Amino acid sequence: MGLVGLATEKILSSFSVFLFLTILLLAVARRISTSVLLFGLQSAIIAAEVLATAFQEKLPEVYIVGALVFVIKVVAIPRAFFLLTKRLKTVRDVKASTTPTQSVFIVAAIIYLSYAAVHSYGRVVHVPDDPLAAAVSLILTGAFLMVSRKKALMQMLGLLVLENGIFLAALITTFGMPLVIEIGIFFDILMGLLLMGIFTFRISDTFEHLDVSKLRKLRG
C-alpha cells in the first residue's frame, strides 16, 4: 500500500477533528479575513478528503470533483472575497451579536447535538459516525454564522459553510456523486455568489453600510 495508502487512511479516519477545529475557530474569529481563511482551510480539508476517497474507492471521476473543490473553494472564492472586501472598503470587524465565549459554547453544543443526532442513523446506514457528525455540524454552524453575524459578507460566508456541510454529507453517504450533478451544484453556487456579490455592492452603495440588522424594510 505504501505511504500514500497510509496517508489516505489516516486522512479518512481523522479529518473530522480538524473540521471541528475550524468551525470552533470560526466561532471566535473577529475579522472577516480570518473567517475567509478558515473557510479556505476547511475547503482544503474537504478537498483532501475527496481525493482520499477517490484513491480508496478507485473512482477516477471523483478526482475531478476534488480538483474542482480545490480550485473553486480554496482558491477562487477566497480570492473573490478578498477582492470584494478591498473594493467595498468595509470595516474588518465581523460584528458578531454574541461574545466569543458564548459563540464557542454554542458551537460546542452544536457539535454535541450533531453527534447525538447522527448516532442512531449511522448504525443503520453503515457510515462512520465522525464524518457525518462533522457534516451536520458544518450545516448548523453555517446557519449559526448567518444568524449571529451582522455583516452581509458573513451571511455569504455562512451560506458557503452550510454548502460545505451539505456537500460533505452527500459525499459520505453516497461515496461520490455522479460528476454531472457535482458540476451542476458548483455552477449553482457560483451563480448564487455572483448574485450576492452584486447585491452587496448595491446595498453598500445605497445605504453606505453593510450591517444587515439595520435593513428593516421587509415588513408589511
Next chain:
Amino acid sequence: MLIGPTGALFVLLAVALGVAVPVILMASRAPGARRLAITLILAASFAGCVLAVFGFLGRAAPRLDLSWAAPFPFSFVVDRLSAFFLLLVCAVAIPVTIFAAPYFDLHYSERRRNWTWGFFSLFLLSMIVVVTAATGFSFLVGWELMTLVSAGLILIEGDSAERRHNVFIYLLMMHAGAAAVAACFFLFLPYSHGLDFEAVRASGAGMPGGIRAAIFLAAFVGFGAKAGLIPLHLWLPRAHPIAPSPVSALMSGIMLKTAVYGFVRFTFDFLGGGPWWSGYVVLIVAAVTGLLGILYAIAEDDLKRLLAYSSVENIGIIFLGLGASLIFLAHGVPLGAALALIAALFHTFNHAFFKSLLFLGAGAISNSAHSANLNELGGLQRRMPFTGAAVLIGCCSIAGLPLFSGFVSEWLTFRSLLAGSALINTKAQIILPLMVGILALIGGLAAACFVKTFGTAFLGRPRSTGAEHAEEAPLGMRTGLALLAAVCLAIGIFPGFLLRPLVALAQVLIPGAGVPEETLSIARILPWTAAIVLGTGALVAVFKRRERIARTWACGLPGLSSRMQYTSTVFSKPLRFVFAQVYRPDRKVEELPADQPYFPVSISYRSVRTTSYERVFYRPFVELILSLAYRLRRLQTGNIQVYLLYIFLALVSLLAFLRFER
C-alpha cells in the same frame, strides 16, 4: 430505666448544658459563677466528644430514653452517623467557647453576658439534641430550639429595626423549612408505626415510589433551606453577619451541618437513596449554589457577609458530593457512592473547622480594629501576628490549597466526580466529569476571594485609625484560634486519621461498599508531598541574606499613603466585570446642580446591589402570595349570615363526601 456508663455521659451532657448552666447564670451575678458555667460548657463538650468516640467504636450505640418526661417518644441514640456529627459539634464547641470567654467579656455588659452564656449553652444543647435524636419528636424539638435560641442570641446583640427585620426573615424561612422537615416525617406515618427512627428505617424499604419521591423532595427543600441552598439561602447573609462572632462561628460551622446531617439521615439511612432523578437535581442545585455563592462572596466588602456567602458556596460543594453519591447509588455502584459520600462528609468536617476559624478571626479583627469592613482594615499582620497566622491557615484551607484540610475534601470530591466516567452509557458519564470543571471554577474563584480577604485585611498599610491602633487579641481568643488552626493543618497533612472512620461510616450507610482506594492513596501521598514542599522551602531559606528596610519608590511623591493601595472593592472589580450578568447593580450618578453639567458642585455615585434572585424570584413570589391573600380576604365579609352559610356548606359537603365514599 437502666443506663450504662455511656448513658450516664449522655445524661450528664444534657443536664450540664440544659439545666445547670442557665440556672447558675440566673442565680448568681458573681464572676466566679460565670467561670463555673464556662467550665461546665467545656466539660460537657469534652464529654460529648468522648461519647461520640464511644458511639463510633463501641459495639452497641449508647441510648437514652426520656419518653417518661414528654408527651411523645423522646429518646436519643448515638449511632455511627450521629457520633460523627456529635464529634463535630462538640469538637468545634470547645475552641469557640474558649474564644467566646474573653470576647463576651469585652463585648457585653454584665446582664447581657449572663443571658448570652445561657443561650449559648442552650444552643449547643439544641444542636446535640438534633444530631442524637432517635425519634421524630426529639428531632423536631431540637430543630425548632436551634432556630429560636440563635434568633435570641442575635437579638441580645441589639434590636434595631433593621436587625429585627433580618431576624424576621430568618425565623420565617427557618419555620418554612421546619414545616417541610415535619412533612417529611409525617409522610412516613401511614407506613411505619410511630416516628421512632428504627421504625422509619424499617418501613423505608417497602414504600411506593411516589411517596419516596415526595419524601425526598420535602427533605431536600426543608434541609436545603436550613443549609442555605440557592434559592432558599436568603436568610444566610442576613442572619450570620449580625450575630456576635462566636455565635456566627457556631451557626456557620455547626448549624448548617445539622441540615447536612438531616439530609444524609433521610436520603441515605431511611430511604436508601432517592429516586433515579434525585442525584441530578441535587447536583445541579449544588453547582448553582456553589458558583453563585462564591460570586456573591467576591463582591462583598463586609468581612462577615463575605464569610456568610462563602458558607453558601461550601454547602454547594458538600451537596455536589451528596448528589454524585445519589447518582452512583441510583446506578448501583456502591463504591463510587461511598467515595462521594466520604468526600461530602469530609468537607462537612473541614468546613466546620475552617469556617469557625475564619469567623472567630473576624471577631478578633472587629474587636481590635473596631471594624469588620475590609476597606477599613489593613496592616494587621504586623500588629496581630498570631491572629494573622491563624487566619492565613483558615484562608488557605478554604481556598483548597494542598497541605491544608480543605484540599483533601475537594480532592475527594474531584475524584468521585471523575469516577463518574465509568458509568458507561448513562447521562452521568459526561455530566459528572463536566462538573469537575464547575468545581474547578468554584475553587479558583474561592482562592481569588480569599487572597483578597487576607490581603486587604492583614497586609499592606492600615486604611483607618482603628486598624492602625489594633492590638493583638487576648490569650483566650488566641487559644481558640490556635486549636482550630492546628486541626486544619493536621488534617491537611495527615488525613488518614479522619478517612478511616469515614470509610467505616460510609460502609454502614451504603451497604455493599468496599474501601475506596482513593482514600488510601491520598493518605499516603500527602505526607510525602508535604515533606518535599516544606523541605525545599526550608532548604532555600539558607539563601536568605541580611535585609534592609527601604522605602518604596513613590514616583517622586513624598511618600506612599494608605489610600494608594488596592482596596477590596477594586480588587474584585475585574471578576465583577466579567460576571456582570450575575450582579447587575443599580447605579445612579447624580451631579448637582443639574443644569450645569460642566461645573458640578457635587457628584454622588450610588450603587446598590440587589442580588438578582431577590428581584427575579423572591419579590414576584411574595407579591403573588400577597395578591392571593388579598383575594381570599373577600371571603371575610363581616356578615354573620355569610359565616353561617359557610358552616352550613361545610356540613353539606361532608355529608355528600361520606355518601359518595360509600
Next chain:
Amino acid sequence: MRIALDILQVLLLILGAPLVRAIIARLKARLQRRRGASIWRPYAELFKLLRKEELVPPTSSAVFRLAPMVLFGATIGAAAFVPVVHASALLGSRGDFFLFVYLLALGRFFLSVGALDGGCAFGGMGASREALVSSLAEAPFLLGLVAIAIVASRVDIAGMVAWTLGQNIFNISAVHILAFTSLAMVILAETGRMPVDNPTTHLELTMIHEGMVLEYSGPSLALIEWASAIKLHIMVALLIALFFPWGMASNGSGWGIAVALLLYCTKTAVLVILLSVIESSVAKLRMYLVPDFLGVASALSALAVIFTMWVKR
C-alpha cells in the same frame, strides 16, 4: 535505581529551567532582528541576585518574607510529578494530576498574597489581575487533563504517559487534539506568556506577573524568577510527556536514557520555537479579552471531555 532517575528528572527540570527561558528570549530577539542576550545570562543573573542584599518595604510582614520560599517549594513539589526521560516521576505514580494543579495554585496564592504585602498599588494591581486570570484558567486546565485521564483510565500523570506510550503514534485522537489545543492556551495564561501577559514588560498598565514581583529583590527575587522559569519548564515537559512521549526510556539502561534525553531536548526545542513564533506574532490581549480567550479554552476542554464518551463506548 528508579528513585535516582526520578530525582535526576526533578534536577533536570530545576536546573534546565533558566536555559529554556533564555532560549525563548534569544529566539524572540532573533525574530525581531536583534542579537539577543547570551543563553547563559539567567544563570548569571540568579547567581548575582542570590548574593545581593535584600531590600524590604517598611510595611511588609512575615508573609512577604515567607511567600518566595513557599512558592519555590510548591513549584518543586509540582516538578516531582512530571516524567521527563522515563514514564515515572518522584511523586508521579502515587499522586494524581489534581494534586499537581493545586500545588501550582498554592504557589500562586502565596505569590499574590506576598504582592499585596508591599503596600503599594502595583502589587495590588498584579494580584487582582492574576486572580482574574488564574481563577478562569483552573477549569480548562483540569478539564483537559480529565479528558486525557478518562481516555487512559489512569489518574496519575506517569500512568497517563505510560498509556500514551503504548498507543500507535499515527493514530489521531480527537480527544487529544482538543485537549492539546486547550492545554496550550491555558499554559500560555498560567505561565504569563503572550498573548495573555508580556513577560518582559515594565509598564504598569500591562503587568500581571511582573507587577506582583516588583517589590522583591535579592535572594527572594531570585527564588521567584527561578520558580516561574521552573513552572514554564514543567508545563512544556508536561505537554511533551502527555502528547508526544514516544522515545522515553522503557528500561533503566544508560543508552536508553541518553536517547530519551536527546529526544526530549529535540521536542523541547520544537515547542520552544513554536512558542517564540507565537509570542512574536501576536499582540498582547487587552485584559478584559483574556476571559474570552480562556472561555474558548474552557469550551475546547469541555468538548474534549464530551468526546471521551464516544471513545469509551
